[in-house]
Amino acid sequence: MAYLTFKDFKSDQEVRWCPGCGDHAVLAALQRALPKVSQALNYEKERYVVVSGIGCSSRLPYYMDTYGFHSIHGRATAISTGIKVANPTLTVWQACGDGDALAIGGNHFIHAIRRNIDINIMLFNNQIYGLTKGQYSPTSKFGAITKTSPYGTVEHPFNPGSLVLGAKGTFFARSLDVELKLNEEIMTAAALHDGCSVVEFLTNCVIFNDGAHKSLSDPALRADNTIILRQGEKMIFGKNRDKGLVYDGKKMRVVRIGEGGFTEEDILVHDAHKDNISIHMALADMKGPAYPVALGVIRDVKDITYDDGVRDQVKDVMVKSRIHSMDELLHSGSTWQVQ
Amino acid sequence: MQHKVIDTKDVVIRFAGDSGDGMQLTGSLFADMSAIYGNELSTFPDYPAEIRAPHGTVSGVSGFQVHIGSGDVNTPGDFCDMLVAMNPAALKANAKWCKPTAMILVDEDSFDEAGMKKAGFKTENPFTELHVEDRTLIVSPITTLTEESLKDFGMDAKAVHKCKNMFTLGMACYIYNRPLEYIYQYLERKFAKKHPEVIEPNTKVLKDGFNYAANIQAIANTYTVAPAKLKKGTYRNITGNQATAWGLLAASEKSRLPLFCGSYPITPATAILEELAIHKSLGAKTLQAEDEIAGICTAIGASFAGNLAVTTTSGPGLSLKSEALGLAVMAELPLVVVDVQRGGPSTGLPTKTEQTDLTQALYGRNGECPIPIVASHSPAHCFDAAFNAAKIALEHMTPVILLSEGFLGNGSEPWRIPAMADYPEIKPPFVDGVLEEGHKFYPFERDPETLVRRWALPGQKGFEHRVGGLEKTHEGVLSTDPANHAMMVAERAAKVQKIADFIPQLEVDGPDSGKLLVVGWGGTYGHILSAVHEVRDAGRDVSFAHFDYILPLPKNTAEVFSRFEKIIVCELNSGQFVNYLRGIFPQYDYLQFNKVQGQPFLVNELVGAITEAL
Numbered sequence: 001m002a003y004l005t006f007k008d009f010k011s012d013q014e015v016r017w018c019p020g021c022g023d024h025a026v027l028a029a030l031q032r033a034l035p036k037v038s039q040a041l042n043y044e045k046e047r048y049v050v051v052s053g054i055g056c057s058s059r060l061p062y063y064m065d066t067y068g069f070h071s072i073h074g075r076a077t078a079i080s081t082g083i084k085v086a087n088p089t090l091t092v093w094q095a096c097g098d099g100d101a102l103a104i105g106g107n108h109f110i111h112a113i114r115r116n117i118d119i120n121i122m123l124f125n126n127q128i129y130g131l132t133k134g135q136y137s138p139t140s141k142f143g144a145i146t147k148t149s150p151y152g153t154v155e156h157p158f159n160p161g162s163l164v165l166g167a168k169g170t171f172f173a174r175s176l177d178v179e180l181k182l183n184e185e186i187m188t189a190a191a192l193h194d195g196c197s198v199v200e201f202l203t204n205c206v207i208f209n210d211g212a213h214k215s216l217s218d219p220a221l222r223a224d225n226t227i228i229l230r231q232g233e234k235m236i237f238g239k240n241r242d243k244g245l246v247y248d249g250k251k252m253r254v255v256r257i258g259e260g261g262f263t264e265e266d267i268l269v270h271d272a273h274k275d276n277i278s279i280h281m282a283l284a285d286m287k288g289p290a291y292p293v294a295l296g297v298i299r300d301v302k303d304i305t306y307d308d309g310v311r312d313q314v315k316d317v318m319v320k321s322r323i324h325s326m327d328e329l330l331h332s333g334s335t336w337q338v339q
Numbered sequence: 340m341q342h343k344v345i346d347t348k349d350v351v352i353r354f355a356g357d358s359g360d361g362m363q364l365t366g367s368l369f370a371d372m373s374a375i376y377g378n379e380l381s382t383f384p385d386y387p388a389e390i391r392a393p394h395g396t397v398s399g400v401s402g403f404q405v406h407i408g409s410g411d412v413n414t415p416g417d418f419c420d421m422l423v424a425m426n427p428a429a430l431k432a433n434a435k436w437c438k439p440t441a442m443i444l445v446d447e448d449s450f451d452e453a454g455m456k457k458a459g460f461k462t463e464n465p466f467t468e469l470h471v472e473d474r475t476l477i478v479s480p481i482t483t484l485t486e487e488s489l490k491d492f493g494m495d496a497k498a499v500h501k502c503k504n505m506f507t508l509g510m511a512c513y514i515y516n517r518p519l520e521y522i523y524q525y526l527e528r529k530f531a532k533k534h535p536e537v538i539e540p541n542t543k544v545l546k547d548g549f550n551y552a553a554n555i556q557a558i559a560n561t562y563t564v565a566p567a568k569l570k571k572g573t574y575r576n577i578t579g580n581q582a583t584a585w586g587l588l589a590a591s592e593k594s595r596l597p598l599f600c601g602s603y604p605i606t607p608a609t610a611i612l613e614e615l616a617i618h619k620s621l622g623a624k625t626l627q628a629e630d631e632i633a634g635i636c637t638a639i640g641a642s643f644a645g646n647l648a649v650t651t652t653s654g655p656g657l658s659l660k661s662e663a664l665g666l667a668v669m670a671e672l673p674l675v676v677v678d679v680q681r682g683g684p685s686t687g688l689p690t691k692t693e694q695t696d697l698t699q700a701l702y703g704r705n706g707e708c709p710i711p712i713v714a715s716h717s718p719a720h721c722f723d724a725a726f727n728a729a730k731i732a733l734e735h736m737t738p739v740i741l742l743s744e745g746f747l748g749n750g751s752e753p754w755r756i757p758a759m760a761d762y763p764e765i766k767p768p769f770v771d772g773v774l775e776e777g778h779k780f781y782p783f784e785r786d787p788e789t790l791v792r793r794w795a796l797p798g799q800k801g802f803e804h805r806v807g808g809l810e811k812t813h814e815g816v817l818s819t820d821p822a823n824h825a826m827m828v829a830e831r832a833a834k835v836q837k838i839a840d841f842i843p844q845l846e847v848d849g850p851d852s853g854k855l856l857v858v859g860w861g862g863t864y865g866h867i868l869s870a871v872h873e874v875r876d877a878g879r880d881v882s883f884a885h886f887d888y889i890l891p892l893p894k895n896t897a898e899v900f901s902r903f904e905k906i907i908v909c910e911l912n913s914g915q916f917v918n919y920l921r922g923i924f925p926q927y928d929y930l931q932f933n934k935v936q937g938q939p940f941l942v943n944e945l946v947g948a949i950t951e952a953l
Contacts, residue, residue: 011805
């Protein structure tokens with residue numbers, strides 16, 4: 001098989017997101033990650049299906065030269081599930097926004113995670129409804145002033161990571177639109193994960209919520225306000241790489257290396273493959289100003305997948321059953337002859 | 340007193356009791372046994388929405404009516420020849436269904452003060468109070484007799500009382516000269532593995548009930564219903580929901596596409612999902628979704644990926660699926676949506692039957708969004724209707740709504756088993772082979788004859804394309820161009836209308852032309868047929884046309900209508916089909932006869948309506 005390049009995944013459609021929108025960077029990262037995934041897994045281009053719901057980010061399938069399905073608001077996860085169960089040899093990528101996946105589509109989202117269906121969900125979280133021009137979303141910060149909350153919201157946001165892990169998700173990663181290299185890496189990791197992968201991209205909406213993630217994306221602040229987790233590496237962060245995370249059995253703590261008796265030895269080593277969910281939960285929950293926001297692959301564990309389960313059960317019953325055709329079924333059980 | 344055995348053409352028996360009394364099982368056993376004996380039959384379960392409604396109350400009464408005959412049996416019967424009432428509430432709820440000549444069997448033990456009070460009787464004599472004192476009354480202490488029968492088994496009272504239904508079944512078997520062997524075999528088959536301990540007591544109670552009936556004075560006569568002259572072949576009993584599931588499986592075999600069913604449990608459609616879940620050996624995949632919307636959306640995804648996709652539901656579920664149905668219309672993907680209709684609106688009467696979702700099926704979506712509609716007309720016909728619905732969906736690249744009804748889904752009838760060799764192959768319009776270098780696949784390019792687009796499946800090299808809910812050009816490019824939208828709206832509608840070239844013509848039962856044409860659709864078929872025959876047998880000029888295809892209508896519809904002086908449309912709603920016909924063929928006058936009580940028609944009331952129309 002000839003190697004695929006990012007050009008193979010670019011469609012001839014004009015990309016119509018606003019200049020400066022964070023979605024451009026995620027699309028580019030996907031187009032760069034898929035050739036690598038194809039090489040690693042020996043996947044042909046025609047095996048990819050890109051599914052979406054409704055919203056700005058859901059236009060993404062039109063920009064990918066793959067099979068694609070731009071569906072209806074909130075339902076992408078259900079459509080993806082059907083595609084994967086119907087043909088498990090396909091590899092399904094899904095683009096959805098915070099309103100699409102967590103408000104109108106919240107039910108499908110948690111149930112896909114619970115079932116551990118082998119799809120890859122890219123959650124574009126800009127904390128706002130963009131395509132309807134600026135209403136608050138389920139991830140908008142408490143008090144956010146938007147068109148439908150002119151005096152500020154009076155409701156708490158979801159933390160998508162907590163939601164995924166609460167539903168016993170087997171893969172969760174988080175990144176920022178501007179982290180180009182990290183995005184490619186975690187998309188590849190998501191593709192290699194057998195099961196439901198959720199990757200949250202904190203994206204910037206230049207028009208309706210500009211700067212929502214500024215404390216993380218600003219190059220001057222990023223090193224102190226985020227921590228990039230890498231498998232097997234110490235959880236150290238900060239401009240001077242002098243801060244680290246320790247876990248006291250109940251709670252995550254930020255410590256300064258060399259202060260308060262903490263040495264580099266005491267700093268946690270990241271293990272996304274660890275089955276125990278509590279540290280992953282604590283990492284996903286971290287937010288400023290007390291904590292850095294965790295980026296990278298937070299959790300990546302093995303479990304049986306729904307699509308394998310369905311396929312194996314069909315195979316198993318086929319072997320055990322005596323009924324293999326309609327005629328056999330029609331004549332099974334209680335029948336009688338009329339002469 | 341001389342015991343007489345009387346031959347009779349047909350008999351209707353209604354088993355009624357508390358919803359925990361096992362009346363559905365008793366009735367089904369009587370029906371199955373009669374089918375094997377060779378009778379024609381039709382059944383009608385009539386049960387409350389609650390699993391175990393308040394004990395002893397009228398609202399908690401569960402009934403099962405079975406009509407057996409030596410000739411044609413088209414309906415479960417209006418009124419019964421025998422009523423079995425396990426408690427006062429069952430008598431109260433069902434006395435009105437007794438023929439003047441009916442026999443009424445009651446469990447005397449349940450007619451104590453408390454039981455009478457719960458059922459709301461005001462006097463001490465329930466029979467007089469209900470004006471049925473002149474019927475043949477068999478008042479037997481069934482509870483005591485069952486206890487006596489099982490006294491050596493060391494069973495607790497609850498387990499003993501569960502066998503009461505077998506005592507009454509034994510009595511019914513004596514009265515209608517039914518051999519007990521079938522029931523013995525059933526008990527063996529059903530319980531040998533898991534509960535072998537219940538076989539012996541049930542068998543004993545059944546036998547004791549039979550012998551008790553033979554010994555008491557109150558039963559002067561017994562009856563026989565001779566086997567019907569059925570067409571030669573192998574038969575089985577089938578319910579409408581089971582037949583629907585099997586028809587879909589048959590379509591899967593004939594199209595060589597795996598069946599995918601994404602559904603959410605809902606009364607009275609759930610049995611279709613349950614049935615499909617069993618048949619994994621035929622490659623069927625079932626997904627019990629998190630909600631109705633996920634049911635249809637997983638099915639749409641499966642369709643995109645190349646499965647025969649199905650979602651099954653009832654009225655409230657169809658409402659929830661509306662938006663996704665529009666997506667399937669826009670993406671032009673095959674999909675079968677089965678709606679087993681129940682009483683509405685809202686939660687309505689979940690266990691009762693109606694034809695009130697027709698308007699929703701026709702128009703219940705945003706935008707101009709035509710979907711072919713097929714209707715089942717009897718429990719066994721559900722098989723062909725489901726097969727045909729799937730064939731239309733797959734060959735015309737469209738969602739199809741299959742309208743069934745609670746009455747059909749739960750009802751059963753003997754069915755002459757067809758041979759799959761007699762069913763046509765289903766040929767979806769797949770793209771063929773490999774796309775030549777330099778050529779592009781345009782997903783919404785249409786066959787000039789049928790206006791059907793071609794189907795390319797993910798995984799096929801070179802055919803990568805995008806579908807979705809936004810309006811597109813033939814090339815699959817997003818477009819808000821006014822002329823393009825107008826053209827696509829017209830093409831989607833014309834594509835559905837062209838299906839008329841592939842469905843059978845409307846047939847007329849009776850004279851080809853004349854004074855009155857009775858029109859029906861769906862599950863009212865048997866009742867209307869019986870009524871029309873009764874009126875015609877009385878010497879009147881009446882014909883009958885029944886619609887299995889609602890959208891599009893058969894091509895000869897107007898031509899058939901034109902041959903009659905009058906048309907009367909009978910349906911279980913306030914006039915949904917008749918108003919649809921008025922819109923399409925305004926040149927004819929239509930009379931209408933409607934019923935919205937959550938109950939099927941009575942042949943009686945149809946005879947009245949038809950006679951009046953003449």
